[in-house]
Structure formats: structure tokens, C-alpha cells
Amino acid sequence: MPDTALAAATTASNTSLRSFLHGLPGVDEVGARARAADLSTRSIKTSAKAQAIDLAIRMVDLTTLEGADTPGKVRALAGKAVHPDPADPSAPRVAAVCVYSDLVAVAVEALAGSGVGVASVATAFPSGRAPLEAKLVDTRRAVADGASEIDMVIDRGAFLAGDYLKVHEEIVAVKEACGSAHLKVILETGELATYDNVRRASWLAMRAGADFIKTSTGKVSPAATLPVTLVMLEAVRDFRAETGRQIGVKPAGGIRTTKDAIKNLVLVNEVAGEDWLDPEWFRLGASSLLNDLLMQRTKLTTGVYPGPDYYTLD
């Protein structure tokens, strides 16, 4: 894509955004599925597996996003984020704990000095259906309480209706409200209907200032499928080639096993490249992946699986 096309997309008009996004090359859906399936069959050596598991742990955004969340649950999760395996201090800490905005202050206090970030969902998560003013209040409150990362949802209704300008402007406004906090933009790919839309939404979010693009809220199925993550990894790769700016990727929702995590890491390496194989550029949003990573880690070290009650609940 010529630079002039990219420059034109910065003009804040729906016509220019539409022209840019619909001018992106179409996604070969069959090809994307086939490539993701092919890459997911790659096996890795035992020594590489140990490294991959530790990397995956360091990439986890340990998430609780339930209506029944309590300060006590968030404190327990924070403890687990810092010391995932109480019996093995060599187990690395996770990247961040991800909570609703009203629980940010609790997480920040519990994680003070730990190096684990606090991410907060915002902007009327998970639906995204609220006036922009309310979304900005939500964002500013989370940042004021100490969130270092904001996970915003896009307005899928506006996107699907072709109102790209509204989506663009909301992301720009939320980015500004974030201040120094990093902004992850959730596309909710399970509602975007086509892979072409996933590519368009990725570019729209990146153009508007996203630091990360994230697949899903975890509240809609399908969530983080490998072909969708592949399309988003292609987008960040191509965006960096065009602009020199590197954007992170966060698949989230339904990632529960070490196998799932390693398939994602293979995808990152093969599609975007090893520059993305770092928690700064790739995260795994998950509420119940960490225990499986810890179990597989212990199995590699000791040769036996720990019992089912060994780890605290995710």
C-alpha cells in the first residue's frame, strides 16, 4: 500500500477512512484457516517447551471480569500474579492483572512494587454501548486509580454500519484520556462477521492510536481463534512496515491450555516475527490458562503432574 493512501486515512472523514479500509487487500479466508491449522501442528523440542511455557506465563494478562468479583478475589489473583507457584519461586510473574475499573485501586495496592501491571477494561465493557462521555469517565477513573493499561471495546454497531469515523474518534478520545497508560483496543472479532472486517478494524484501531489490538472480550463466542489472531498479526506486521510503529497483539477469550498458548507463540514467531515474542508486544488474555501452564511446567521439571488441588483456583 502506498504511503499516500496511509496519509489520506489520517484525514478525519468517514469517506477517506472507508476508502482506505476498503482499499486494503482482502483476506483469503480459506488460506488463513489453512495456514493457522498448519502452524498449529508444529511441535517444539522439550527444551524449547520449557522456555515457551515461561514466556507464556510472562505474557499472561490474568483476568477476572465477573459481576461477582470482590476485592478479596482481586487480592488473591494479585498474589497469584506475582507468585504463580508458591512452591517454586523460579516461576515467573505474569504481565498484568486485568479487572473492572471499580477494582483497579484494589489491584494497584495489592501489586505495588511487584512489576505486574494493572489493566482495566473500560468504555462500557463488554458491549461498548454508552455515550462517549461515559466511556471517557470510565477510562479516566481507571487511570486515576493507577491502571497502567486500558482495554477498551470498540463500538461494533458503528463499525458494522460503516461509521468508521465514530469508531476512530472514540479511540482517539480514549487514547487521550489514557495519558501515559497503554491502550489496548478490543475488536470483538466474534461480532465482526468476516476476516476482511477483522483486518479493517485492526488498521482502524492502529491508525487511531492503539498500542495493542485485542481480539475479544471473552464474553462473545467465537473469541480468540488462531486464524483471527493470524490476521491481526499480519496487520501489525504490515503496519510496522508502513509506519515504523510497532503495535502489540492480545488474543483473549477461550485460551485455556498450554497447547493453546504455544500454538499462539508459534503463530507470533511465524507471522509477525520474533520481535513480537515479548510481553511488551504480545499478551494472552485469560482467566483460566495459568494453572495449566504451571502444571505443564512442573511436569517438565519433576516428571509428574501435580494433583488437581495443588494450585489455587484461577
Ligand SMILES: O=C[C@H](O)COP(=O)(O)O
Ligand atoms: O480479556 C480476557 C478475557 O476476558 C478472558 O477470557 P476467558 O475467561 O475465556 O479466559
